[in-house]
Amino acid sequence: MQKLAKVDEMNAVLEELSSQHLKGKVRALRLSLMALLTGGHILLEDIPGLGKTTMALAFASALGLSFGRVQCTSDLLPSDITGLSVFDRSEGRFNFIRGPIFNNIVLIDEINRAMPKTQSALLEAMEERHVTVEGVTYQLPEPFLVLATQNPVEQVGTYPLPESQMDRFLIRTGIGYPPEEIEKGILRQGSIRDEIMHIPALVRSDDLVTAIASVKEVYVGDKVTDYTYAIIKATRNHPLILAGLSTRGGIGMVDAAKAAAYLHGRDFVAPEDVRDVVHAVCPHRLIFRPEHEGVDKEHVLNAILKEIPLPLT
Amino acid sequence: MVRIDLLLSGLTACIALISYLPLQEYLDPFARFFFPAALVLAACLQVRGRALPPRVLTPASILLFLYLASQFSLSRLVPVTADLLVVFLGVRLLGERIGRNYLQAFALSLFCLAASSLYEISAIFLVYLFSLLLLVAVALVLLTFYAEDPVSALPAREAKKVLTVAALMPVASLPLFLFLFLFLPRTQYPIWLTNAPAGKKTGLSDTVQPGSVQSVSEVKGAVLRAITPKVPEQQLYWRAVVLNAFKKDAWVREPVPGDAPAVARGDVVLQEIYPERTATQYLPALNVPRAIRELRHDASADGVFVSRRPLDKKVRYLAESVLADTILVRRIDRDFYLRLPEQVSERMRGEGRKLARSGKSVEQKMAALESFFRDQRLTYANTGLPVGGDPLDSFLFEKKRGNCEYFASCYAILLRLGGVPARLVGGFRGGTYNDVGGYYLVTEDMAHVWVEAYLDGVGWRTVDPSSWALGGGRSQQARGLSMYLDMVGFYWDKAVVTYDLDKQLSLVRNAGNKARDLRLPPWFGRLMLLALPVLAALVLLVLWRKQRPPTVEARLLRRMLRLLAKRYPGEIKGDEGLFELSARLQDRHLARFVGVYGAAVYHDRPLTRAEAAELNEIVREASQDRS
Incomplete structure (x- = not known):
């Protein structure tokens, strides 16, 4: 098996972050890295105070990437994210002041507080990877990862993302409370926000670009494609589900599985890679029938996965 | 979806019920009612999703045990054990629904059914046994599902498949069943005889004393079944015993004085007879039996055959009979056959004297008596029989109703009074012919007594005085379901x-x-020697080919997975990916294996020769690695 480019470095970052700075957030970290490697975006859905921002900060500094942050409010305008032209009197012309989105890693905090207009401007930028302001198109930097957070509990004065827009995020996940021992350690230690600011970069930006390129090279075989398609088809034919996975959802599954295989040091996707990313990639793309809205999406997905055997031969 | 737990509980209830039913009639009233109550309670608990905890059940079991065991004695060994089994089975049904309790319930059920066979061996046992085996096999399979996940449910299609396979297992064991049947030792009678022979009131007895009871109840129990061609109705007499002497007023049997061996001429009929268990040892056969075979017996000259051992178990014998109304006997002890009972009424003596003085021949005397009987206009009846001081006199001249014992007794006594040697023959009259099975079924209500009168120098002539009654004549043909049921039992x-x-x-x-x-031709042996191994090899090859995965990859993977299943028992669930499994088990052989294997398989290319060799080597090393 030929060696995958930069896979050790990537795993080292994960290892370093999860063991030193962000204990108990392996899963979220891993998924974020996968999103970054596939060029997707990630939506963290959890209550405030579980370290979403800390994680994003640490992630950016460990990868040696620039970090931008947008705190959403209901009066946030699209230009607050993208940036705007300001007249420079001394030079006598308009200068474009870049907004926070012109960073490698952009944390959009509480995306559901922004009004739909701002949300869609943001989503458009995520999709297109460039911003057009006053007729001029500005390319966003590479690599580019949007880490959006959403508070599922608070509902007053929010504009929750509709399912169709959730589809733009490759991965949606929660963070969850850290395990007891780790949380006690955190309590003892206090906040590590300052410390995180000084995490040395473990990789360089072009390492990441190389890694992203080699994730694209990961091979997806017929068996894996068949397996993925079987899952998609099962969600489309399921009695409880109104709209199953879209094709974009399927692509997302395969992309995420590629990243997972890459992080496992394989240059091909195994069926279990696909199965492992299903829970991160799929639930937010499924629309249940109105009468079954209360059903736990994870359960339904588990049942579907149980029905479809992994292709072993 | 089919819920496994409900299915399993239902099956267990059925199993318990099947084992309780055959035992039910032999149980103590307590056990008899305890079990259904427990079953109903268990059903209620199941509906509520609850069960009695062990801290309730264990003391209850101990108390029940003490109560039942207190009735224990050596003579009540089996009944007490049966009660205990049934009560414990009931208790088991109430307990928590866990695998161990289910298994205990199955075992107790089998024991209960086995216990029932100590009491009774009948064809219905086979039905119980087969249904129990079938249900237990199915339940055991379901139990494996249940043990894995107590709340699991199967889709209807899968459940059907599971049930079919489970049900096929006992069916597949049937040939073995039959094979073992031929060789295993067996008993021909229930080991625990609950006074079975005495309990059955036979219509046949070796004393005849008219007037001892007022009515005869008609017991419909079977006496014997005889495979034989159809016999004309008027010749359907089954001879069992000859009563030739008196003890006070009752006809009894005494050893036959120097009769010459009997000869009868006529059509010979062979019968294969299966008598039911009885207390008497007489072997009935069609009148007049000449010989009995295949059962040890004593024969007497008057055509009576007695088994040497009690008929307390099911036996069979072959009988050879001659359908004749006369038994040829040259010489008899006339005085013996002319003795009279202690008490004979004046009116009967008068009739006898009239007959003796008439000076007619024996045949004429018999004819005269027949017309006397007909003139008396006697009625055949089983109820309102004459009793009292002189029942025979009352029968002949007053009440004029009686059963065969009255007719035969009166006729024989009158013959003797008239100087004609006579004796009573006890046996059965008639029989229900089963057209499907080709056999006669003789029941106890067919018990009958008739008369044989001696014609000088000729022999004993059969006469049935009952046939002179008004009306009369019995004939039956088995019909419908009862015929088939009787045949199955037979x-x-x-x-x-x-x-x-x-x-x-x-x-x-x-x-x-x-x-x-x-x-066999001499080449046959050599040919068989060659052909058999070839055939066997072919069969094995076909089986192997059928079972063998089609590709090299699949075969290698199967070998590896089997090896792992052996090395890590219970760890291989079959729903994991290879890399996942490798990461979980941390097995270095497996890690190497999946590295090579996955690279090929998930790259959509066949294994190269080198890779296949490497994988083989890994599997071999793994199989030798004992660490």
Whole structure:
């Protein structure tokens, strides 16, 4: 098996972050890295105070990437994210002041507080990877990862993302409370926000670009494609589900599985890679029938996965 | 979806019920009612999703045990054990629904059914046994699902598949069943005889004393079944016993004084007779039996055959009879056959004297008596029989109703009074012919007594005085369901119960003889020697090919997975990916294996020769690695 480019470095970052700075957030970290490697975006859905921002900060500094942050409010305008032209009197012309989105890693905090207009401007930028302001198109930097957070509990004065827009995020996940021992350690230690600011970069930006390129090279075989398609088809034919996975959802599954295989040091996707990313990639793309809205999406997905055997031969 | 737990509980209830039913009539009232109550309670608990905890059940079991065991004695060994089994089975049903309790319930059910066979061996046992085996097999399979996940449910299609496979298992064992049947030792009678012979009131007895009871109840129990061609109705007399002397007023049997051996001429009829268990040892056969075979017996000159051993188990014998109304006997002890009972009424003596003085021949006397009987206009009846001081007198001249005992007694006594030697013959009259099975069923209500009168120098002539009654004449033909039911029971006895050690031995002997006498061409042996291994090899090859995965990859993977299943028992669930499994088990052989294997398989290319060799090597190393 030929060696995958930069896979050790990537795993080292994960290892370093999860063991030193962000204990108990392996899963979220891993998924974020996968999103970054596939060029997707990630939506963290959890209550405030579980370290979403800390994680994003640490992630950016460990990868040696620039970090931008947008705190959403209901009066946030699209230009607050993208940036705007300001007249420079001394030079006598308009200068474009870049907004926070012109960073490698952009944390959009509480995306559901922004009004739909701002949300869609943001989503458009995520999709297109460039911003057009006053007729001029500005390319966003590479690599580019949007880490959006959403508070599922608070509902007053929010504009929750509709399912169709959730589809733009490759991965949606929660963070969850850290395990007891780790949380006690955190309590003892206090906040590590300052410390995180000084995490040395473990990789360089072009390492990441190389890694992203080699994730694209990961091979997806017929068996894996068949397996993925079987899952998609099962969600489309399921009695409880109104709209199953879209094709974009399927692509997302395969992309995420590629990243997972890459992080496992394989240059091909195994069926279990696909199965492992299903829970991160799929639930937010499924629309249940109105009468079954209360059903736990994870359960339904588990049942579907149980029905479809992994292709072993 | 089919819920496994409900299915399993239902099956267990059925199993328990099946084992309780055959035992039910022999149980103590307490156990008899405890079990249904427990079953109903268990059903209620199941509906509520609850069960009695062990801290309730264990003391209850101990108390029940003490209560039942207190009735224990050596003579009540089996009844007490049966009660205990049934009560414990009931208790088990109430307990928590866990695998161990289910298994105990199954075992207790089998024991209960086994216990029922100590009391009774009948064909219905086979039905119970087969349904129990079938249900237990299915339940055991379901139990494996249940043990894995108590709340699991199967889709209807899968459940059907599981049930079919489970049900096929006992069916597949049937040939073995039959094979073992031929060789295993057996009993021909229930080991725990609950006074079975005495309990059955036979219509046949070796004393006849008219007037001892006022009415005769008609018991419909079977007495015997005889495979024989159809016999004309008027000749359907089954001879069992001859009563030739008196003890006070009752007809009894005394040893036959120097009669010459009896000869009868007529059509010979062979019968294969299966008598039910009785307390008497007389072997009935069609009148007049000439010989009995295949059962040890004593024969007397008056055509009475007595078995040497009690008929307390199911037996069979062959009888050879001559359908004749006269038994040729040259010489008899006239005085013996002319003795009279202690008490004979004046009116009967008068009739007898009239007959004796008439000076007619024996045949004329018999004819005269027949017309006397007909003139009396007697009625045949089983109820309102004459009793009291002189029942026979009352029968002949006053009440004028009676059963065969009155007719035969009066006729024989009047003959003797008239100087004609006479005796009573006890047996059965008639029989229900089963057209399907080709046999006669004789029941106890067919018990009958008739008369034989001696014609000088000729022999004993059969006369049935009952036939001179007004109306009369009985004939029956089995119809419908009862005929088939009786036939099933009969063939069960014939094929299973009376199949004993003798037959087993003779089967082996016959097989041995047949094998010795087998003549085959000389080349046959050599050909078979060659052909058999080839055939066997072919069969094995076909089986192997069928079972073998089609590709090299699949075969290698199967070998590896089997190896792992052996090394990590219970760890391989089959729903994991290979890399996942490798990461979980941390097995270095597996890690190497999946590295090579996955690279090829998930790259959509076949294994190269080198890779296949490497994988083989890994599997080999893994199989030798004992660490």
